[in-house]
Amino acid sequence: MTDPGLGRGVLHPAAAATQFDLLRREPAADLAPYVEYHWIVRWDLRGRPPYEQQVLSHPNVHLVFEEPAAAVYGVQRGLFARRLTGAGHVLGVRFRPGAFRPLLGAPVAELADRVVPAGELFGPAADEAGRAVRHTADPAAMAAAAEGFLRGVLPAEPPRPAARQAEAVLALITDTPALVRVDQVAAVAGISVRGLQRLFAEYVGAGPKWVLRRARLHEAAARAEQGTGVDWAALAADLGYADQAHLVRDFTAVVGAPPARYARRGPLPAPGDAADR
Structure with a gap:
């Protein structure tokens, strides 16, 4: 364990x-x-x-x-x-x-x-x-x-090749921060954009655009946890955003707070504190 x-x-x-x-x-x-x-x-x-x-x-x-x-x-x-x-x-x-x-x-x-x-x-x-x-x-x-x-x-036989392909593409997205668009992922994976979308709908459960976005938000949250000394403009560029404002909007829409505010927060408030939700 x-x-x-x-x-x-x-x-x-x-x-x-x-x-x-x-x-x-x-x-x-x-x-x-x-x-x-x-x-x-x-x-x-x-x-x-x-x-x-x-x-x-x-x-x-x-x-x-x-x-x-x-x-x-x-x-x-x-x-x-x-x-x-x-x-x-x-x-x-x-x-x-x-x-x-x-x-x-x-x-x-x-x-x-x-x-x-x-x-x-x-x-x-x-x-x-x-x-x-x-x-x-x-x-x-x-x-x-x-x-x-x-x-x-569980089936006795191993997962189908398409399932293994879906897992490999997800690993590619996670391990390659330079991939920020669906067409880039499709090109590197050797599959059409439409084929990639069908593959993800069939085997992953979320579209490749969402997976790319979520990987970026994971990285932004991880950087924010390091403290308040984050260069958000540089991070936005590293993650493929057009500018810092796009990163802030994306992060805020999902997490409920801008990344700089998230980084400053200490322990979570008591449940029911509507002002911080």
Whole structure:
């Protein structure tokens, strides 16, 4: 088991680390072609106010074993928020980009911004696995329950070439900051723009333009977390924005605050403070 920190996309990670623990586990080898990793969130806020965590989600589908029942989360294209109260834990399965398509039996774009009860897709076994996960505090036992379920629903054969292609293009976007337009990505990937859009709708669940934008916002948030000494104009240029104003508008539209203000904020306010939402 590894604990790599809260990871890119979790907003205000320093404040978040005082409220909950996030653990990450590699999947068993036989599941790795489909599963990127498992994540476990544990919290104990008894005697403390509820806490709302905001996340800039990644282009992945997640299967989450939580109260009251397991659920499948499609790509959340807005700002995702989760309110934690009392004490508890959840385990999530983060699928590789493109890998959920055979389980859904339909284009993954149909799951965008949706949360679907896992029982609707997989039957009672999903809820049985969810109960097993919730009834243990041991991360290894949680992962074992989740993986036992996954072995009953995942295909025996490896992901299709198109799914692997979708994952490779996503990695290309993440690893190549110089790619800032869809036509650039398509050219480097050796596919037409329209073909790239169809590939992402079928296997990713969000369009390539959104993926590019989200990758830039992840980088902007990560830089902002470093403090207030960020050269925002230079960062905007590095991320492919026409100017600083475009970066500020993009960041504010999703996060709810300009990047400089986000960088200045300390611990999150108590939930319900409407002035800071």
